[in-house]
Amino acid sequence: MARWGMVINLHRCIGCYSCQIACRQEHFVPRGIYFNRVLIAETGSFPTIKKTIMPVQCNHCKEAACVKVCPTGATFQREDGIVIVDDKKCVGCGYCAVACPYQQRTRFENSKLEYFPGQGFTPYEELGKELFPYKHGTVLKCTFCMERVDEGLKKGLKPGVDRDATPACVITCPTVTRSFGDLDDPYSEISRLIAEKKATPLHQEFDTEPSIYYIRF
C-alpha cells in the first residue's frame, strides 16, 4: 500500500496563493477555515529584510498526535497514510486541534459566516453546502484531496503523475512548487526529491513523522 506524501520546494514558491484558492474551490471551504494556507512573513529591519514564503497544510503525520488524542475515533488514519475526520463521530472537543504541533485543524464554529457579509450566501456557497455538508461544531482539515486520489486510482491513474488523481493544490501551482506521490516507493518523484534535495519536514522534534517535506533555503 502506498503512503501518500508531498514535497514543497520553497525555492520555487512565489506566494501567489493559487494553491490556497484551488483548495477552497475544490472543497468549498467555508469562510474563516483554511485547509491550505500560504504564509508570507517579512522579518528583520531595513535594509536587511528577509521575505519568507511557506505554504502549510495538514502534514498527514505517520505518528499523528491528533489520531492518538481523539476520544471518539473520529480522526483516523487510512492505510495510505491520509489522516481524515469522520464528522459523524466528531464531538468537537478540540483536543486534536490543541495537540497538532502545526496548528492545522480548525473547529467549524460559525456555519452562518458568509463570504460577503450581509449579502447572504452566494449560489457557489449554497452548492458547497450540498456537496460538502460540513457539520457545525466539528473539526475540519486538509484531506489530501482523497476524493481525487481514490477516484483516480479507480480509473487506473497514478496520483502525482496524472492530474485527475492528484490534489488540487499540486496541479494548480504555476511554478511546480509541489510534488505529490508515494513516500514508500523509492523510485517515486517525491522520494527522489527528498533524497537529492535533502528535504525535511517541519518540526521533526515532535516525532510525528509528517508526510509533507520542504526543500528549504
Added chain:
Amino acid sequence: MYQRQPFEYMTKYTQQKNWIDGRGNFIAFAFFLGGISGGLFMAAAYFDSLLGMFIAWLLSLCMGISYMIHLGQPLQSWRMFMRPRTSWISRGFIFIMLFIGLTFITLILRKWFPDASGAITTFKVLAGIFAFAQSIYTGFAVSYVSAIKLWNSAILPILFVVCGFSGGIAILLGISLNGDQVTVIENVARITLIAFAVILIVYLWNATYSSATAKNAVARLMRGGIGIVFWIGVVVLGVIIPIAVSVGTYFAGEASSAWLLTAVVTEVIGGLSLRYVILKGGMYLPLTSGE
C-alpha cells in the same frame, strides 16, 4: 480583540486558542470543577462529611455540564467512551461517569442505610479512587500535549491534583466551621496549601529550563496580558491570602469564621485562575523554527 496575522504562525510563538477562547473557556472551568470536586470528595469521604460528598457530586455534575457546553456536538458525547486506550479525554469521561455513579450510590447508602457500614466503606473507597482519577486526568490531558511546552510537564498533573485537593479541603473547612473536626481539617488545609505553593514554584521554575517556548510562556504568564490573573488570581488569592490566614489562625489559636470563609473563597478563585492561566499561557513554536 487582537486578530492573529497569518504570518505569525511561522515567525512568532502563537497562543493556543481552542481550549480557552469562546466556548473553550468551558473546558478550563470543567477542569477546575473536576479537580475541586475530586479533592472535596476525597477529603469529605475521609472526614465522613455527607454534605461534603454531596457537594462534590454536584460539582462533578456541573463539570459534566460544562464539558457538554464546550463540545461542538454534545449529542455525540457518548462516543467519548470509545478510545480510552489512547485518549485522556476518553479516559477522563469514563472516570467522571464512574465517579458520579459511585458517589451517588455512596450518598444513598450513607443517608438511608447508615448501618450498612461495609457497603458504605467499599463504595466510598471506589468513589475515592475515581475522585482521584477525575482530579488527576485533567492534568494528564493537558500535559500529554507535547506541542505546547509549558503544558508538557510531568509536574502538571501533580499540581492540578494538589490544587484540586487544596480547594476541596477549603470548601470542606467552610462547611464544617461549627464541627468538632475543624482543627484537624485546618491542619490538613495548611499542609496542602504549602504543598500547592511549593509545587507551583517548582513547576514554573522547571518550565523555564525545559525549553525556550516554555520559558517564553512563563514570562508571558508573569508579565503579559494574563499576568494580572496570574499575580492577583493565583498568587495573591490562591496562595498568599490562604497561607496568611492559615498561619495567622495557627498562631492565634482560634480563628474567626469570617477569616476562614474569606480564605476558602480566595482559594477557590485561585484554583480557577490557575486553570485559566495555564490554558491561556499555552504557546506553540513558530512553524519555521526548532527548539
